[in-house]
Amino acid sequence: MSAETTHAHTPEGGGHGDHEGMSKKRIWKVFYILLGITCVEFFIALVIAPHYRGALWINPMYIVLTLFKAFYIVGYFMHLKFEKLDMALAIIIPILFIIGLILVLTNESHYWIGLRL
Amino acid sequence: MSTAVAQQVDDVKSTPWSGGKSPFDVEYGKLMMWFFLLSDAFTFSTLLISYGALRFSAPVWPAPSLVFQSFPGLIESGAPLVFVGLMTFILIMSSVTMVLAVEAGHRNSKKEVVIWMLFTILGGLMFLGCQALEWNHLHSEGFWWGHIPTAEKMQEFFKAGVPYTQQAMSSHQFANLFFTITGFHGFHVFSGVIINIIITINVLVGTYARRGSYLMVEKVGLYWHFVDLVWVFVFTFFYLV
Numbered sequence: 001m002s003a004e005t006t007h008a009h010t011p012e013g014g015g016h017g018d019h020e021g022m023s024k025k026r027i028w029k030v031f032y033i034l035l036g037i038t039c040v041e042f043f044i045a046l047v048i049a050p051h052y053r054g055a056l057w058i059n060p061m062y063i064v065l066t067l068f069k070a071f072y073i074v075g076y077f078m079h080l081k082f083e084k085l086d087m088a089l090a091i092i093i094p095i096l097f098i099i100g101l102i103l104v105l106t107n108e109s110h111y112w113i114g115l116r117l
Numbered sequence: 118m119s120t121a122v123a124q125q126v127d128d129v130k131s132t133p134w135s136g137g138k139s140p141f142d143v144e145y146g147k148l149m150m151w152f153f154l155l156s157d158a159f160t161f162s163t164l165l166i167s168y169g170a171l172r173f174s175a176p177v178w179p180a181p182s183l184v185f186q187s188f189p190g191l192i193e194s195g196a197p198l199v200f201v202g203l204m205t206f207i208l209i210m211s212s213v214t215m216v217l218a219v220e221a222g223h224r225n226s227k228k229e230v231v232i233w234m235l236f237t238i239l240g241g242l243m244f245l246g247c248q249a250l251e252w253n254h255l256h257s258e259g260f261w262w263g264h265i266p267t268a269e270k271m272q273e274f275f276k277a278g279v280p281y282t283q284q285a286m287s288s289h290q291f292a293n294l295f296f297t298i299t300g301f302h303g304f305h306v307f308s309g310v311i312i313n314i315i316i317t318i319n320v321l322v323g324t325y326a327r328r329g330s331y332l333m334v335e336k337v338g339l340y341w342h343f344v345d346l347v348w349v350f351v352f353t354f355f356y357l358v
Contacts, residue, residue: 101166116174116175
């Protein structure tokens with residue numbers, strides 16, 4: 001615990017680079033962005049999607065908007081954007097494994113369709 | 118050792134990765150929280166990706182706009198996404214109050230930290246309440262782990278003309294995956310509320326004021342935002358897609 005105390009007391013802010021990173025004003029700005037993106041998703045789902053049933057661009061659209069929300073939550077709320085680059089990479093690079101699993105299982109489930117027919 | 122060599126050793130030690138200091142410039146517990154969240158992200162990913170794989174390989178799937186169209190207690194049907202919209206709003210809002218608590222912690226303002234933490238806990242409890250209503254509604258329709266609605270009830274959840282065998286198969290998968298994934302997420306929210314309560318008590322008794330740092334609030338904040346992050350994905354893949 002002593003490490004934590006000394007850490008927080010270093011005048012350089014001990015690494016969170018810092019209060020100016022997340023002022024109250026900025027917190028609310030990020031909130032409105034998240035709320036706005038969610039409203040766009042609702043608008044697509046309730047107003048636009050019913051007119052274009054089965055259109056191929058709707059689901060990718062949701063996913064892109066979701067990734068935007070994820071960026072704002074992780075980057076600003078979880079403060080990762082203001083950490084050292086090495087630190088951010090240590091968290092982000094392992095996520096590539098998830099993309100790998102998505103590719104593998106998408107391919108695999110495509111094969112399952114054939115089995116089920 | 119001559120002074121020149123000692124000088125060189127000191128030069129080497131001045132780089133971030135040469136030891137003697139934290140290269141990431143992050144306190145130990147906070148870094149470990151990040152790595153825990155990374156592992157938790159893998160867990161949730163496997164759940165969501167297997168959901169995706171099963172759904173992608175199924176010839177039909179219960180339409181989200183037909184399954185989730187009630188606002189428990191108010192609207193019986195015809196209001197797709199309204200209730201889950203409220204849940205999403207509550208969780209994002211509680212994420213905001215959490216950052217505000219962290220921000221107050223940076224200013225060592227004990228009173229503000231307590232207020233914002235209490236709002237965060239309230240948001241978490243409201244979300245759990247909504248989820249209980251949502252589960253109860255689906256359960257009353259006949260969905261549960263290993264259970265699906267009766268044959269004629271099930272017609273409501275599919276577009277017309279889908280054979281019963283296909284409906285039964287994908288409804289089973291839908292029910293199991295829905296309750297497992299939202300249950301796992303809900304359990305995270307529940308743990309988060311408990312942890313937030315413990316931290317709030319610590320703030321109240323002055324533990325962090327004595328320590329001179331509200332870094333613990335930041336660490337639970339990371340966990341809480343992660344729970345919000347997972348919900349963003351659950352919301353997209355269960356309710357929108």
